Amino acid sequence: MSPFFLPAATHGQDADATAGNMIHEVPRTKAPEELERQYLIKWQGWSHLHNTWESEKTLQAAGVKGAKKVENYLKRISELNRWRKKADKEDIEYFNCEQELHDEQFEEYKKVERIIAHQVSRDRNANGSQAMEFFIKWQWLPYSECTWEDEGLIRKNFTDKIDDYFRRINSKTLPNKNNPLLFTKRRPKFTKIEAMPDFLRRRDNPDMELRDYQLEGLNWLLHAWSRENSCILADEMGLGKTIQTISFLSALFHLHEVHGPFLVVVPLSTMTAWQREFEIWAPNLNAVVYMGDVVSREQIRQFELMFANGRQLKINALLTTYEILLKDKSYLSSFDWACLVVDEAHRLKNNEALLYQCLTGFNTVHRLLITGTPLQNSLRELWALLHFIMPGKTIILNSQQR
Known part of the structure; x- marks a missing residue:
């Protein structure tokens, strides 16, 4: 048999789970009656790098807890075999494809x-x-x-x-959790970016550039920021609003030494895309995704966000979802945010909505809303968006517009 490592016996851990692979020919030199079934074990508290193949004998000899999961696994295999005998060919092929994807994803857990x-x-x-x-x-x-x-x-x-x-x-471009100077510092005069800046060039494809209208959008965002005007980016769908927004934050970081923190609130369905685009277009910004269950968010707060002094942050940008923002609003509202970005901002079209009321109380220097063309909405909804980005300015609707 191949050598194996028993973290349960050595470190008092439990068998956490069993995977769907079994070996029937270990070792190949033995006769069929001498072969034994083995299970791929995920040990509790250990990463997938430490998964080991074990037989029922070795699990019993080690005295591990959680061996009941082996029985449950065998029951699932038995049920699966019965299903295969009755299922249609198309259903079986679909299941096999899903299983292949699962196996590929399983390998990603080791990276x-x-x-x-x-x-x-x-x-x-x-x-x-x-x-x-x-x-x-x-x-x-x-x-x-x-x-x-x-x-x-x-x-x-x-x-x-x-x-x-x-x-x-060890970065020298990390912000503080609270920085009153963000709200009083005079912003520089706008200078137009004429060509693709070097800090936006992709590492894996340096020849790739922003499209003309995306560069124009970047300049418009920088112009609004320099005039101390929060704004709404309302391009049609598919024109690269995400890239324009990340380019804007990267420009603040590189050109104006605004190192954050930036709070980016996006739908769960687009979180992966936002994370990927940050890695491509703003690799020098440390962007962390803040989501998950209670334990995961506690791990992020403890290890990813702040240094031990409780003042300096480890991040430049924090990405989160609407739902997590509402759950942890008391914690997230304690930061001074250099810029608040809200994707699919039509969720703020009702000024009485919980998300609207929550974000209104955040300390933000600049606000950027990303949405579809707001002029297609009612004037009441447009008023809510404008009032959110310019709370100190009076915008009056007459009785008919209300």
Whole structure:
């Protein structure tokens, strides 16, 4: 049999889950009657890098808890086999495709998305030097699944993630949680950007540029900001409002030394797209996605947002959803935000809505709403949007417009 590692026996962990792969020929030199069924075990508190193949005998010998999950797994396999005998060919093919996607995603769980903390290890390196451990956020898994891993294990394949982590925490362009100067600092005179700026050029495709109308949109956003006017970006769908917005935040960062923090509130359905575009168009900004269950959000607050002094932030931009914003409004409203961005801002068309009332109380220097053409809405809805971005200015509707 192949050698295996029993974290349950060594560290007192439980068997957390079983995967759908089984080995019937381990080792191949044995006769069929000597073969044993093995299960791929995900150990509780350990990452998928430490999954091991185990038989029922080795699980029993190790005295692990959670062995009941093996029985549940076998029941699911039995039910699946019965279903296959009765199911249509198309249904089986669809199921097999889904299973292939699941297996591919399973491999992604072994990839480091980002490192969020480090500490000195109790172990030492082979040369006697002090070893280090990293707290890992795994690809496609929530922050609640973060695990501590040895430096040597991570350096084998993810040295670039270690470099990215230390670059982020040692950055000299990080804002403070509260900064009264954001509200009093005089903004510079607008200077038009005539051509694609270098800080927006993509690393993987330096020849790719903003379209003419996107560059015009970027200049319009910068002009409004320099005039201290919050605004509404209302291009038609598919014209790159996300890219224009991120380019605007990147321009504030690089050209005007406004390092944030920027709060970007978007629908859950577009969060992945926003995260991807930030990585492409604003790689120098540390943008963190704030969402997930209670445990995940606590991990983000503890490790991703602020340094131990409680004043300086580790981030330049925070992306979250409407739902999470409402849940954690007391925490998020304690920041001074250099810019608030709200995607699909038609949700603010009712000034009596909970989201509208919540965001109105946030400390924001500049507000940018992204929506479809607001002039197609009623004047009452347009008034609500304008009143949100310009709360100090009087906008009067007559009785018919109301």
